[in-house]
Amino acid sequence: MSVTLEVNGETHVLExxxxxxxLTTLREDLxxxxxxxxxxxxxxxxxxxxxxxxxxxxxxxxxxxxEGRAVTTIEGLARGDTALQDAFVAEDALQCGxxxxxxxxxxxxLLAHTPRPTREEIxxxxxxxxxxxxxxxxxxxxxxxxxxxxxx
Ligand code: FES
Ligand code: FES
Numbered sequence: 094m095s096v097t098l099e100v101n102g103e104t105h106v107l108e109x110x111x112x113x114x115x116l117t118t119l120r121e122d123l124x125x126x127x128x129x130x131x132x133x134x135x136x137x138x139x140x141x142x143x144x145x146x147x148x149x150x151x152x153x154x155x156x157x158x159x160e161g162r163a164v165t166t167i168e169g170l171a172r173g174d175t176a177l178q179d180a181f182v183a184e185d186a187l188q189c190g191x192x193x194x195x196x197x198x199x200x201x202x203l204l205a206h207t208p209r210p211t212r213e214e215i216x217x218x219x220x221x222x223x224x225x226x227x228x229x230x231x232x233x234x235x236x237x238x239x240x241x242x243x244x245x
Contacts, residue, residue, distance in 0.1 A: 096160055100125065101169030111157035116140045118156045119166060127167035127194045131223075138222035141195035142166050148199045150221075167194035170201055177201060180239035181232070188226035195222045200236045209240050 098105045100123060107122055119125045119142070131139030133152050140152040143165040171178065177197055180186075187193045196219060203210055203218035210218070215236045224232065234244045
């Protein structure tokens with residue numbers, strides 16, 4: 094089946110099974126390896142991408158479901174305003190970095206509709222992004238910093 098995807102502002106026409114995971118297509122067909130395969134079951138958020146601006150777990154999404162919609166990966170976000178990425182670096186908000194693309198994808202969506210989120214709103218928005226390194230306090234500080242709020 095021919096599937097047309099818009100990923101990071103670029104159009105791709107791919108011959109793939111419509112049930113192929115979006116994550117697999119991103120990583121293996123388009124060489125976009127920022128989204129990670131963690132659990133593969135929708136539970137960890139490592140594979141998160143934006144679909145029309147909303148975070149989704151790409152490991153559960155059939156590629157055909159993304160047709161006609163704007164897919165944005167961490168690679169696409171890196172081409173734009175990097176204030177959030179910079180805040181992660183400034184707050185040392187990662188250890189192994191495996192979860193970081195997903196954390197930034199979810200935080201980007203949060204800041205798009207809530208520019209100055211509370212700590213509770215940050216925790217709620219990132220609840221689907223697990224960090225096996227336990228960097229949660231620093232991730233929260235990074236999102237606060239990126240939103241221009243004081244980091245205590
Ligand atoms: S790899 Fe998709 S949610 Fe864990
Ligand atoms: S920094 Fe290692 S999983 Fe989050």
